Amino acid sequence: MKKQKSKWKIVAGIILICQLMVSIIAGGILVWLNMLPTKYTLLVVLILVWLLTIVYYFFYSKVKKKKGKKLTAKKKKQKLYTKRSIGCAISAMTMTLCIAASSMMWQAGDAISNITDHVVVTDMVSVYALADNSAESVADIKDGVFAITQNYDFEHTKTTIDKINENLGMEIKTQSFDTVFDMVDALYAGNVDAIILNAAYVDVIESQDDYKDFSDKTKTLYDHEVQSTVVKDNTDTTKNITQDPFVVYVSGSDTRNLKLATSRSDVNILAVVNPKTKQVLLLNTPRDYYVQTTVSGEMRDKLTHCGVYGIDCSMGTLGNLYQENVDYYVQINFNGFSTMIDAIGGITIDSEKSFRTSEGGYYISQGTNQLNGTVALSYVRERKAFADGDNARGRHQMQAIEAIIQKVSSGTTVLNNYSAILNSMEGMFTTNMSSSDISALVRMQLSDMASWNVKSFAVSGQGSSQKTYSMPTKRSYIMYPDETQINYARILVDKVIDGVILSDEDMVMPTLQ
Numbered sequence: 007m008k009k010q011k012s013k014w015k016i017v018a019g020i021i022l023i024c025q026l027m028v029s030i031i032a033g034g035i036l037v038w039l040n041m042l043p044t045k046y047t048l049l050v051v052l053i054l055v056w057l058l059t060i061v062y063y064f065f066y067s068k069v070k071k072k073k074g075k076k077l078t079a080k081k082k083k084q085k086l087y088t089k090r091s092i093g094c095a096i097s098a099m100t101m102t103l104c105i106a107a108s109s110m111m112w113q114a115g116d117a118i119s120n121i122t123d124h125v126v127v128t129d130m131v132s133v134y135a136l137a138d139n140s141a142e143s144v145a146d147i148k149d150g151v152f153a154i155t156q157n158y159d160f161e162h163t164k165t166t167i168d169k170i171n172e173n174l175g176m177e178i179k180t181q182s183f184d185t186v187f188d189m190v191d192a193l194y195a196g197n198v199d200a201i202i203l204n205a206a207y208v209d210v211i212e213s214q215d216d217y218k219d220f221s222d223k224t225k226t227l228y229d230h231e232v233q234s235t236v237v238k239d240n241t242d243t244t245k246n247i248t249q250d251p252f253v254v255y256v257s258g259s260d261t262r263n264l265k266l267a268t269s270r271s272d273v274n275i276l277a278v279v280n281p282k283t284k285q286v287l288l289l290n291t292p293r294d295y296y297v298q299t300t301v302s303g304e305m306r307d308k309l310t311h312c313g314v315y316g317i318d319c320s321m322g323t324l325g326n327l328y329q330e331n332v333d334y335y336v337q338i339n340f341n342g343f344s345t346m347i348d349a350i351g352g353i354t355i356d357s358e359k360s361f362r363t364s365e366g367g368y369y370i371s372q373g374t375n376q377l378n379g380t381v382a383l384s385y386v387r388e389r390k391a392f393a394d395g396d397n398a399r400g401r402h403q404m405q406a407i408e409a410i411i412q413k414v415s416s417g418t419t420v421l422n423n424y425s426a427i428l429n430s431m432e433g434m435f436t437t438n439m440s441s442s443d444i445s446a447l448v449r450m451q452l453s454d455m456a457s458w459n460v461k462s463f464a465v466s467g468q469g470s471s472q473k474t475y476s477m478p479t480k481r482s483y484i485m486y487p488d489e490t491q492i493n494y495a496r497i498l499v500d501k502v503i504d505g506v507i508l509s510d511e512d513m514v515m516p517t518l519q
Contacts (some may be wrong), residue, residue, distance in 0.1 A: 013088070013340075015066075016032045016094075018065040018329060021061075021065070021093075021094065021097050022061060022062060022065065022097075023100065024056070024097075024101070025057075025061060025097045025100055025101055026058060028052040028100075028101045028104045028105060028108075029057075029058060029100070030070075031104070032052070032054070032104035032105075032107055032108045032111075033054060033106055035108050035111045035115070035392075036050060036107075036111060036113055037369075038112065038115065039115050040116075040442070040445045040449070041341060041443065041445045041448040041449055041452070042449065043449050043452055043453040045453075046160075046452065048153065049328070049447065054070050055106075056101070057096060057097075057100045057224075058100075058297050060093075060095045060096060061093045061096050061252075061369050062092060063094045064089045064092050064093030065089075065090060065094075067176070069082050069089070071087055071272070082271060087155045092389045092440065098224070101477060105365050106217070108191070112300075112367065113355050115441075118441050118444055118445075119441060121435050121436060121437055122437055122438075122439060122440055122441050122444065127234055128231055128232070128233050129159075129162045129165040129204055129205075129206070129231070129232040129233075129234070130204070130205040130206075130229055130230070130231055130232075131162050131202065131203065131204050131205070131230045131232060132202075132203060132204075132205050132226045132227075132229050132230070133161060133166075133167070133170070133200050133201070133202055133225065133226065133227045133228040133229075133231075134145065134150070134193070134201050134202075134203060134224040134225070134226060134227070135193075135199065135200040135227050136193060136194075136223065136225075137222065137223055137224055137225045137227060138169075139199075139225070140252065141199075141226055141234075141305065142429055143500065144173075144174070144178075144227050145174060146227075147176050147199045147227070148176065149179075149181050150179070150198070150199030151180070151181050151197075151198045151200075151202040151350060152167075152178050152179065152180045152181070152198065152199065152200050152201065152426065153180070153181055153183055153189040153192050153198040153200070153202070153411070153510045154167070154180050154181075154182055154183070154189070154201070154202050155179070155182060155183050155184065155185060155186060155188075155189060156182050157184060157185065158185075158186060158204075158207070158476075159204045159206075159207075159314075159407045162204055162232045163170070163202055165230070165232050166202055166230040166232070167180065167467045168203065169230050170228065170230075172437060177222040180202075181198060181248050184478075184479075184481055185477070185478060186203060186207050186476065187192070187211070187214075187217070187480055188219060188479070189201045189203065189384055190211060190220065192224070193224070194207075194519050195487070199264055200227060204269070204306065204314075205229075206269045206313075206314045207314065208220065208221065208334070209269065209270050209273075210270065210311065210314065210476055214477070214480050214482060216253075224446050226301070228479075233278050240374055244387065245333065245411065245447050247280060247439075247443045247447060248446050248449075248450045249282060250277060250281075250386070250503075251278070251280040251281070251282075251327075251503045252279055252281075252333040252334065253277070253278050253279070253330055253331065253332045253333050253334070253336065254277040254279065254332075254333065254336055254439075254503060255274075255276055255277075255317075255320060255321045255324060255332050255334070255335040255336070256273060256274075256275040256276070256277055256336050256338075257271045257273055257313065257317060257320060257335060257336070257338070258271060258272045258273025258274075258336040258337075258338060258339075258343065258403070262391045269313055269314065270293075270310045270311060270313045270314055271293070271309070271310055271312060271313030272310065272318055272322065272387070273293075273338075273386075274290070274291045274292075274293060274295075274309055274324065275288055275289065275290050275291075275312070275403060275404060275407070275486060276288075276289040276291070276324060276328065276332065276499075277289075278330075278498075278499050278502045278503070279502075280502050280503065281447075282505065283346045283347055283459075283502075283505050283506075283507055284286055284457065284458045284459060285458070285459050285461075285502050285505075285506075285507055286457050286458055286459065286502075287461055287462075287463065287498055287499065287508060287510060288404045288407065288408070288460065288461070288462040288463070289290060289462075289463055289464075289465070289495055289498070289499065290400035290401070290462070290463070290464040290465070291309060291327070291464075291465055292303060292309070292394060292396045292397060292400060292402075292464075292465070292466065292467065292485050293308065293309055293310035293323060293399075294309070294310065294469075294483055294485040295308065295327075295398055295465075295484075295485050296308065296321055296467075296470075296472060296484040296485060296486055296487065297309055297313050297327055297465065297473065297485055297487065298323070298326070298456055299311075299315070299319055299322075299323045300312075300318070300319050300322035300323055300326070301315050301475070302358065302390065302475035303320050303473045305474075305478070306472070306474065306475065306484075307474045307476050308474055308476070308482070309323065309324075309474040309482055311474065311475070313474065314515075317335050317337060318396035320335075321335055327487070327492065327494070328495060328496050328499055329496055330496070330503075334437060334438055334439045334443075335437060335438055336437045337433050337435065337436045337437070338473065343379070343382075343383055343386075343406075343438060344380055344382065345378035345379060345478065346379070347377070347378065347379035347382050347383075347406075347410065348378055348379035348380075348408065348413060350410065350413050351413070352376055352377055352378045352379070353376075353377055353382055353406060353409035353410060353413055354374060354375070354377075354409060354413075355374075355375055355377060355382075355387075355402075355405050355406065355409055356368050356373060356374055356375075356496055357371065357372055357373065357375055357406075357416055357468045358372070359372050359391075359392075360372040361391035361392075362391070363384040363385060363387075363388050363391070364384075364387075365382075365384045365387055365388070366381070367379065368380075368381045368385075370385060378508045382406055385402055385406070386399065386402045386403045386405075386406050387399065388402065394466070396485065397464060397466050399439075400464045401462070401464060404462040404464070405462075408460055408462070411458075411460065447458075457473060459507060459508065460486070461509075461510070461512070462513065463495060463498055463513050464494055465487065465488060465491040465495050466485070466488055467485040467486045467487045467488045467491075468485065469483060469484070469485050469486075470483075470484055470485070470486055471483060471484065472484045490515075491515060494515045494516075494517060
């Protein structure tokens with residue numbers, strides 16, 4: 007009997023030590039993640055300690071006989087077995103929950119770290135030859151002439167040339183041109199054998215009617231990925247994200263790749279956030295807005311082209327336009343947009359009219375629609391079905407963002423789709439917000455569980471045709487900003503910053519008397 011007791015004490019001790027270690031690990035990860043308010047973190051720690059105490063009680067407490075009743079050895083053994091079984095069950099349940107919770111929290115922390123701390127952006131530089139060229143690789147035209155431009159993204163072009171030279175064991179012959187269109191013209195005319203170009207410019211080229219079949223007329227002989235780590239530049243380090251108003255640039259990367267790559271920005275929305283008043287203003291700017299950018303000097307360019315020159319160019323350009331510092335950015339590529347919506351089980355939108363999307367031919371009915379990721383992506387891209395094309399697309403983009411926020415913040419959506427949501431974020435999202443900033447926002451929301459007042463406003467302008475910084479020799483469709491609307495948008499931004507709660511009436515610009 008004594009031998010059995012001694013064995014049980016050893017087994018019970020091992021179980022308790024395992025439970026203690028698992029509880030410490032779970033508690034440590036919880037503290038490391040730093041997303042729960044302090045009161046909830048302390049509550050979790052107290053529950054873990056209480057469960058450990060309960061298990062200890064069931065393992066080591068003696069069986070007491072009731073007053074006036076005799077306790078036989080058999081009954082005592084049965085009661086001991088029952089108590090120890092209950093203790094083992096509680097311990098097993100606690101450890102299982104701790105391990106599962108630790109895994110989920112670690113996965114969340116790792117995903118946030120990948121989004122905020124280890125952001126890698128890919129620039130794809132390719133060698134293009136005419137589709138009817140018999141060459142199948144760069145080696146087949148190594149003695150030919152390669153067109154380049156030193157005026158746009160020469161840094162990545164030079165890196166690619168160096169790599170080609172290394173692979174061939176010789177230096178290729180290059181000829182420099184002023185613009186990417188001059189390069190393409192030279193290729194079409196047979197004056198060069200190939201062009202070396204950042205793939206981000208292909209969309210810029212094909213936006214011109216005379217070059218819209220560029221992808222059909224050419225083929226790729228070589229692709230070179232140039233990866234760069236995003237360097238954070240949070241100059242306003244004193245900003246308290248749960249107390250001070252801030253502005254986030256939401257950018258939709260115009261790339262269909264499965265990686266976040268440099269490209270035009272198809273979504274250009276500023277989210278002006280006041281965490282104290284729980285007010286959010288979504289401000290959409292048309293992608294074709296004809297603006298002075300941070301890289302174009304006195305010459306203007308289309309806002310969408312800013313994305314080709316980097317996220318900082320887009321942030322700075324919009325900041326100058328609305329006379330407000332843009333503190334953060336959140337960038338998502340289109341695959342990420344679609345995957346995220348599928349991960350949360352789709353979104354519900356209210357369409358202003360019935361139409362069929364140009365991309366995919368999906369039917370959208372007037373009124374309420376339940377959309378999956380693929381259909382939602384076609385919906386927010388649609389321009390041709392609406393008279394105000396680009397403006398309509400901006401409205402739909404903000405509509406989708408609001409729908410995602412509502413879906414994620416309601417019920418058990420996040421818990422039920424936890425892994426899918428995290429997987430959808432990998433490689434598809436990037437932000438210059440720190441992990442601590444995101445944790446602070448989550449803590450704040452869990453602490454007060456307040457609802458947010460989200461309002462949307464979109465500026466517009468007058469369509470025209472002009473040469474741009476990115477296409478200095480070609481005219482393309484642009485939109486001249488409406489200065490009256492820009493000024494009113496600035497007023498709305500200032501109101502949110504100053505703590506004013508916006509109403510639906512505020513979203514309608516007053517008519518001039």
